[in-house]
Amino acid sequence: KAGVTQTPRYLIKTRGQQVTLSCSPISGHRSVSWYQQTPGQGLQFLFEYFSETQRNKGNFPGRFSGRQFSNSRSEMNVSTLELGDSALYLCASSGTNEQFFGPGTRLTVL
Amino acid sequence: AQSVTQPDIHITVSEGASLELRCNYSYGATPYLFWYVQSPGQGLQLLLKYFSGDTLVQGIKGFEAEFKRSQSSFNLRKPSVHWSDAAEYFCAVDPGDNAGNMLTFGGGTRLMVKP
Numbered sequence: 001k002a003g004v005t006q007t008p009r010y011l012i013k014t015r016g017q018q019v020t021l022s023c024s025p026i027s028g029h030r031s032v033s034w035y036q037q038t039p040g041q042g043l044q045f046l047f048e049y050f051s052e053t054q055r056n057k058g059n060f061p062g063r064f065s066g067r068q069f070s071n072s073r074s075e076m077n078v079s080t081l082e083l084g085d086s087a088l089y090l091c092a093s094s095g096t097n098e099q100f101f102g103p104g105t106r107l108t109v110l
Numbered sequence: 111a112q113s114v115t116q117p118d119i120h121i122t123v124s125e126g127a128s129l130e131l132r133c134n135y136s137y138g139a140t141p142y143l144f145w146y147v148q149s150p151g152q153g154l155q156l157l158l159k160y161f162s163g164d165t166l167v168q169g170i171k172g173f174e175a176e177f178k179r180s181q182s183s184f185n186l187r188k189p190s191v192h193w194s195d196a197a198e199y200f201c202a203v204d205p206g207d208n209a210g211n212m213l214t215f216g217g218g219t220r221l222m223v224k225p
Contacts, residue, residue: 004153031211043200043215055210090153094211097142097161097204101153 002027004093004102012108018079021105025072025093031055032074033099034066037088046089049074081109112137114201116216123191124224131186131219133201142206143184144213145175148198157199160184161206171195196223 005024013019025032033056034046045058049068066076072093078085086109092099113136123129135141142161146154158169165177175186184201198220202213 033211033213035213035215042217043202043213045212045214048210048212050210056212058212092154092211092213097206097211098144098156098159099211099213100156101146103153 004091004100006089006091006102006105008105009103010106010108012110013081014110015081015083017081018077019081019107020075020077021089021091021107023074023076023091023093023102025074025091026095026100029093029095029100030072031094032068032072033092033094034074034076035090035092036060037090037104038084038086043090046076078107083109085109112141112203112205112214114203114214114216116199116201116219118219119217120220120222122222122224125193126190129186129188129191129195129221131199131201131221133184133186133216135182135184135201135203137182137203137205140179140206141203143175143177144202144204145169145173145184145186146200146202147171148200148218150197154200157186191221191223193223193225196221 007022031050033048037043048056052068063079068074088104090104092101115134145157201216
C-alpha cells in the first residue's frame with residue numbers, strides 16, 4: 001500500500017497570506033489527523049476528520065481550518081498567516097487505533 | 111488534561127551500548143501508548159504501541175517498551191544501539207476511548223550515537 005502523501009513538501013509565504021496544504025491518506029483509511037510541529041511548542045494536535053466530518057479539534061485559533069473529501073483526502077487551510085505559523089505540518093491517517101504519518105509540509109512564513 | 115513527559119531532552123550513547131528512553135504520562139484511565147521515531151526532515155515512524163494485555167511490547171528495529179501502570183510510565187529500550195538509531199524519539203498517548211485519533215506527544219528525546 002502506498003503511504004500517506006502530503007503536498008507540497010515545502011512552502012514559503014508572507015505574513016497575511018493564506019495557505020492550503022493537502023494530505024492523501026492510506027487507501028481505506030477514513031480518519032485524517034493534522035499536527036503542527038515547531039521547535040518551541042513541539043508536536044501539537046490540530047484537528048481530526050473522519051468521514052468528511054471534523055471529529056476532534058485541538059486548541060488552535062479559527063485561522064486554522066480543514067476539510068475532508070469523500071475520497072478521504074484532506075486539506076488544511078491557514079488564513080492570515082503569522083510568523084509563528086512557520087512549522088512542519090504533519091498529517092496522519094488511521095484505519096483503527098494507530099496513526100501513520102506523512103513526510104510533512106514545511107511552511108515558512110516571511 | 112492529559113500530558114506526556116520525556117525527562118531527557120538529549121541522550122548520547124556509544125554504539126553497541128544499551129538504551130532506555132523514559133516516558134511518563136498523566137491521564138485518568140489507561141490510554142493507548144505509542145513510541146515514534148523521527149529522522150531529520152522526515153515524518154514520524156511508529157516503533158511500537160500498547161493498547162492492553164502483555165505489558166512488554168516488541169516493536170520494529172529491535173526496540174521494546176514496558177508499560178508500568180503503577181508508575182504511569184512507558185519506557186523504550188534497546189539492548190544494543192546502532193549508529194542508524196540516531197534520531198528523535200517521541201512518546202505519545204491517545205485517550206483510547208474510541209472517541210477518535212488525537213495524540214498528545216512528549217517533548218521528544220534526541221538520541222546521539224557515538225562510534
